[in-house]
Amino acid sequence: MIRKRLVLLLCLAALAVLAPRAHAGDALLVSAAASLSAAFKEIGSAFAAANPGVEVSFNFAASGALLQQIERGAPVDVFASADQETMDRAQERGLIVAGSRRDFTANRLVLVVPAASALGLKTPADLARPEVRRIAIGNPALVPAGRYARDALGPALAQTLAPRFVHAESVRQALQYASLGEVDAAFVYASDAAGAADKVRVVATLQTPRPIAYPAAVVAASGRQALARRFVDFLAGPQARSALERHGFGG
Numbered sequence: 001m002i003r004k005r006l007v008l009l010l011c012l013a014a015l016a017v018l019a020p021r022a023h024a025g026d027a028l029l030v031s032a033a034a035s036l037s038a039a040f041k042e043i044g045s046a047f048a049a050a051n052p053g054v055e056v057s058f059n060f061a062a063s064g065a066l067l068q069q070i071e072r073g074a075p076v077d078v079f080a081s082a083d084q085e086t087m088d089r090a091q092e093r094g095l096i097v098a099g100s101r102r103d104f105t106a107n108r109l110v111l112v113v114p115a116a117s118a119l120g121l122k123t124p125a126d127l128a129r130p131e132v133r134r135i136a137i138g139n140p141a142l143v144p145a146g147r148y149a150r151d152a153l154g155p156a157l158a159q160t161l162a163p164r165f166v167h168a169e170s171v172r173q174a175l176q177y178a179s180l181g182e183v184d185a186a187f188v189y190a191s192d193a194a195g196a197a198d199k200v201r202v203v204a205t206l207q208t209p210r211p212i213a214y215p216a217a218v219v220a221a222s223g224r225q226a227l228a229r230r231f232v233d234f235l236a237g238p239q240a241r242s243a244l245e246r247h248g249f250g251g
Helices: 002-025 034-050 063-071 084-092 124-128 144-153 155-164 171-179 190-194 225-235 238-246
Strands: 027-033 055-061 078-080 102-107 109-114 135-138 165-168 185-189 200-206 212-218
Touching (some): 027 034, 027 225, 034 171, 034 190, 034 225, 055 063, 063 078, 063 084, 084 144, 102 225, 102 238, 109 144, 109 171, 124 155, 135 144, 144 155, 144 171, 155 165, 165 171, 171 185, 171 190, 171 200, 190 200, 212 225, 225 238
Parallel strands (some): 027 055, 027 078, 135 165, 135 185
Antiparallel strands (some): 102 212, 109 185, 109 200
């Protein structure tokens, strides 16, 4: 009887030790484009509710910066980019699992001005007027929104406006500059503008040479690839789509 009780106690002790490890194994780290911040926090909560015991945490930044972090060994499970180009580079370098990549939403690029602006800007061409001095744009080297804006403006207008550009480290920073009135205008996504409607006004929607599609994929170095794939699949489901639409995504 004593021996049975001792075995039972040892089993319970082993379970107590193993339980935290199992829970830790259900922690998922998602690196996502800055423009996805609000929507993904909601989606992460929904995914955790649908998968008891799973904890989802996020790292939000410019897509190019996130790719650099993954290349340097950041312990990321899912990568969600704001453009195809950055995900293409991740795929070419073997940083994502083959076949796990999928597009899950779309967006539009807009020109915004501070809510109190009296400049009367209506088109991107108006940015060349002398009274427009500072224009926030994501750094094209790292921020997809910056590349989309540069391409939408065309070489001639982009070159004319270049001396007035204030390069932001992410599209969210470009939005912040406009929200605080620190610039005369900014290029951001429609989803960003929708979340700051009391601080900025949309004056134009730009036609981009390529559609703005957001891909997500499982990171090849992830130790939780099955769970990561489940999250990527969840992004295409009705709960995630509904959350993205509420936050201004969908093209």
